[in-house]
Amino acid sequence: MRSRTVRPIKNRGQDKKSRKKNSARIGDTQPMRVVGQRESSSSLSDTKPMRPVSIRSGYESYQRAIDRRRKVIRTPKRTGLAAVIAKSRSRTAVKEQYFDFDLLMVIVFLMCFGLVMLYSTSAYEAQADFGNDMYYFSKQALIAAAGVAGMFIVSKIDYHFYGAFAFEIYIFSLFLMALVQTPLGVTVNGARRWIGLPGNMTVQPAEITKIAVILFISYELCRLGRKAYTMEGIIRVFVLGAVASGGVLFLTDNLSTAIIVMAITCILIFVIHPKTKPFLAVIGVGAAVAAIGIAVLSVTAANSENFRLQRIISWLNPEATMDTGSYQVMQGLYAIGSGGFFGKGLGNSTQKLGVIPEAQNDMILVVICEELGVFGAILILILFGLLLYRLMFIAKNAPDLYGSLIATGIFAHIALQVILNIAVVTGLLPTTGITLPFISYGGTAILFLMAEMGIALGISRRIRLEGE
16 A cells, blocks of 8 residues: 655636746645744754764664555554644544453453363462462453453454564564573473563463564465465575474473464465465375374384373373373373363362462363363353454454454464363363463463453454444
């Protein structure tokens, strides 16, 4: 979309001779000069304060880069008086602005349901370990409240702002992951994935990387335009996603999140590309290679000491490793089976009483199935289905391609995480540390999930329906 420039309106009676007059003549569209003002370039003007040359040149270079990014994502830039005029003209339009209350309702339901199930799941272990049965619940509730406030703040910000600084956010996420390998890194349960903060708090940089990849890959696809359809453009975007995924894997040692980051990149490339058959062929070849690799590993790596290979071996033959590698999964299956259709009742789970370790994290779904039965699991799936449907609606009706790709990336993130978590707890995939969004315990995860929801709501604010 080309930028529009405002031109002065000419008088209808103006003839050709008046157009050829000297440009120095003072007209209706030219401001009057102050009497006695010198035209020397060395004189100081009230509207042009002096700046150091070096700082000014560096700032202008950076400002030009930001302006180029704004043009990529079709963001009109209004400053000064123009911003005030635009704001005054849009006061009546804001009242008629669309807002996805359905998405907000689903988020609230998931948050409340997750807090109830978190307390039911973690009360016993919290009392045994910390002497406070509300230890996990209170921390999650406080972070959830902060996340809701942050979601509304983020929803008020124009999402094009993030696009203008998508590259800086991407680099910042890589920098934070590199800090995990410094003395600032914190190890929990044998995994070094967090950065220590004041007040005995931690943050997981991999969660920030998910948002950074969604914003930056979407921007790159918009910037490339038709070049994104070529092999060169696909390789470029793929490499950018692979760098972020490799950082998650090698800097934070988090394979599950690395898979999600890479999958988000591939899904965005698939959505933007006009052809489908090449991607289906790649998926088919990849599935065949994975099947052959798993079959080979099951024979050659049976005695390997690598814990990831041991998880695959345990997944292939869970009964043989019930006391070691597949213990958590088998206990989870017992919990699901004992719950039946309507469950044992809220709070009546027995597997959460120290049998399943860290049940409030990635295995919280099995406790839900034990207490609420298959009916509770179906309820969760319906809520997540509604959430994904609203994200799909926002992606389809976004005012521009950048907003559509961001909503698609958020959709891919939520869908992948839900599918992988369900597949792990039911034994369809090897054990990983993938949590259930909005329900599992995790402060950083819930905080940045709410930030993603805020971005999605911000995109929905700019949707214009027919008749408006």
